[in-house]
Every structure is written in structure tokens, then in C-alpha cells.
Amino acid sequence: MRDLVLHKLSLLVEINQVVSRSLDIKESLETTLKLLQKSYPIKAGAVFLMDEDGEQLTMAAGVGYSSHPAKTKYHLGEGLTGRIAESGKPVVVPQVSKEPLFLNRMSSWNPKKDREQSFIGVPIILDYKTLGVLVVSLAFNPKRDYNSTVKFFTLVASALVQSIRLKRIVELERKKLLDENVQLKRKLHEEFSFGNIIGNSHEIREVYEQVAQVAYTDTTVLIRGESGTGKELIAQAIHYNSLRSGKPFIQVNCAAIPENLIESEFFGYEKGAFTGALSRKKGRFELADGGTIFLDEIGDLSLMTQVKLLRVLQTQEFERVGGTETIKVNVRIIAATNANLEELITKEKFREDLYYRLNVFPIFLPPLRERKTDILLLADYFMLKYSRKHGKTVKRISTPAIDMLMRYHWPGNVRELENCIERAVLLCEDQVIHSYHLPPTLQTAESSGTIPRLSLTNAVESYEKELIQDALKTSRGNKAKAARLLGITERMIGYKIRKYDINIKRFKS
């Protein structure tokens, strides 16, 4: 008797060790069951764990069963296992043959072949909550002390709690992290998706981040970058992602307004302020009240206008031309320029105090040639945009054309790329933009400085080769069809294919 108790104790110690050694719950459970099978011994045993919603038990580990138990499930209250989970109390069935609730779902017992068996199941409980159920089958023994047997398995079950708890924590933690990740991504997406701004390069992402950072504030933003880099687009993105998005976004191109008109454009005028001022007119600052004013090409302002602008920036106050009433507005300022303001300051063409007023949060838009990875994305985007606009089906850009786009240095940045693709879409006849649809500036060696100069013959030949390859692609390698597409004879295309060493098999599919 003493020996038996000692044996059980040492078994419990061993189980505890197994459980504390591994973070892998399946492994802990299986090793425990195998230990019980070997040393106790049980005929079969399994651990069921409660699903997250607390309605179903799923087998997590099992030993000694003949059928495939991995998918065995019990609903709460179903069979003996389900009842144990529901009631939180152990169940002892000394003779399974006499128990109608014993479902034998895992075929642990074959009534025709096997000797009588006993079933013992104990709940695995933590903080009054049932986490699962441990069930075992034992050989029937009328002399067995079932009370102490249940006690023993209850102890085993409590040893398992630890590893189940750990697993739950790890899972919860993981789920929490995943949830947070999803939320973060959604937030990033909302904040960073400005719909019509295309680009995935590291450089443009940095710009998105800055926009997201500053949009919600009332901070003055100075957007810098070469012409055509998307400064206006960014200014709009800031406004439409700000709290002022429901209020006006007023744009002023400082370079486009003649010097003598700029004051009245900015601040408006009273009736009779000058000849032709037949009625009072609101200026851009007044129109922008509550919203955002975008001062584009700020570097082009005269020194005199700069002084007037500075006052508005400092006080948000001004008078209409020819008026005496002081008008107060609440306007957010976004300015943009491609000029080197610092240099203009040293040349005394730009006021330093105005510069500091504007340069609160500078955003720099890198030229397109410094973010080559965006070229393809933008080209595809414009291809779709303009094929829709012009009612044409253009499906792709040929590889040589892509090469050309990638090699070019894009002095006019995105605007130039946009114009170039729109033109190509208009010229294109066969759903594909080819290199010969691109403007001549992209075709010459000088423009990129990277491709060697081609002689006219070479250029014509490479053009011809490309045309033939495209026709073969369209006809899937059918020579006669390709010849028809090009309006030449089959003999002629055969000759050219040999001349240019075109591998026709490539096009057959």
C-alpha cells in the first residue's frame, strides 16, 4: 500500500516536471498520458480542451485509442466527457458496459473482444472555470479503490492546468498582438491612403508619414521639390485629411498673378477701390476662412507682397484693398516652392522672417529619378487613368518601353511621365504601349546618357525587330498570322525572323 502511494507520488512529480519543461502543450499532454500508460497503467487516456467559446470540447492529446481520435469533439453536456465539463465534477464508471452514457466514441472498448473496463474522467479547472477534461480507461477491477483513484487523477489534472494556462496566455498574447497589428495596419491604411497618390518607394512613404503626422494639426507646412513632383497633390492630401476637410481649400498660384493684382487677389477689394471695382469682392484669404489656403510658387512673390503676407501670417488679419475694416480669418497655410529659398534670402529676394514663418514643417518631395521604383507604378496608373478617359483599352506596357521609362532621368518628374503616358495611350493601337509610342526625348541616347548612340539603321532594325516580336506574341507564334498583322508576306516575315535571330518557339503556347 505504502509502495503504491509512493509510486503514485513519484509519478505525479514526474508529470509536474514534464509539464513545466515544455511550452508546447500537445507535447506536455502526450508525454503525461504516455507516462500514465506506462507506469500507472491506464489502457487509454485523453485530454479534451474547451474551445474558446466554451461550448465544445476538442481532443488535444490521446493514447491507446484505436480509431482516429484527433478530431473527436463533444458538446457541453454530451456524453460523459461533456457532462464532466458541464458540471465541473469527476465521473466514475466502474463498468462501462453498464453505463448508457458511455458513448465509446473513440472505440476504447470493444464489447465483443475486450474485457470489462472502467472509465474515469476529471475536470481540469482553473479559477472555477473548466478548461478541459482528462479521461482514462482502466481495466475493470472490483477491488479498486475508486475514491483514491479519482483523487489521483484530479491531482494529475491540476498538474496539467499549468501548461494549459501557459498556452492560453501565449495564445491570448498572440491574438492581442495580431489584433493590434490589424488595427495598426487599418489605421495606417486610412491615414496613408490618399487614393490618388501613387508610390511605394521608401522616399514617398516617408512623405506619406509626414503628411499623416502633420495633417491633423494646424501647423504651417512648406512643401518643397522640383516642378512636377506632386507638391499640389500633397497639399490637397494634407487638407483633405485634416479637421478642416469640410471647409474650403483655396489655391493661389503666386507666380501666375501679376504683381499689381496680387494684393486684391489675396485680400479682396471694396467697391470703387480702383477703376473697374464695381462691387466688393472677397479675396482668397477670406474665401479660405475656416479652411486651408495653398500658396503655390511662394518663391515668386515680390518683396512688397511678402511683407503683406507676413502680416497675415502673424495676425490672421488684413484689410480689403480700398477698405478700412480689419478682417479676421482662421486659415491654415500650406506653401509650396521649387525655388531655393535659402539662396533667395542671401540674394535678398526673399524675406528671412517670412521664411521662418513658413518653414515650420517642411516636406521635401524627391525628384522622380531618385525613386525609380515608383516609375512603373505611376506609369501603370496613368495608363489606366488615360485609357479610361479616352475610351481606349490599353492593357500593358511592353518591356522595351518599360526599359526606356526606367532609363530616362525625368527632369519634368511625375508631370512629364503623366504627359508621356497620356500621349502613348492616344497613339497606341493594339492595347500595348510600345517604345515607339514614347516621345523622342526618351528615345535618344543623350537623354539618358546610359544607352549607346544607335545609328539610324540600327534604330530602324531594333524597331522592326520589336514590331515582329509583338506580332508574333499576338499571334502566339503563328507566322502567317503575324505577317498578316504587319501587312507583309509570309516569306518576308520568315526572312526577318532569321535575320534578327528571333526564337519563334518562345511565342508558342
Ligand SMILES: Nc1ncnc2c1ncn2[C@@H]1O[C@H](COP(=O)(O)OP(=O)(O)O)[C@@H](O)[C@H]1O
Ligand atoms: N505620387 C503621385 N501619384 C499620382 N499622380 C501624381 C503623383 N505625383 C504627381 N502626380 C501628378 O503629376 C502632376 C504634377 O503634380 P503637381 O502636384 O502639380 O506637381 P508640382 O505641384 O510639384 O509641380 C499632376 O497631374 C499630379 O496629379
Ligand SMILES: [Mg+2]
Ligand atoms: Mg505645382
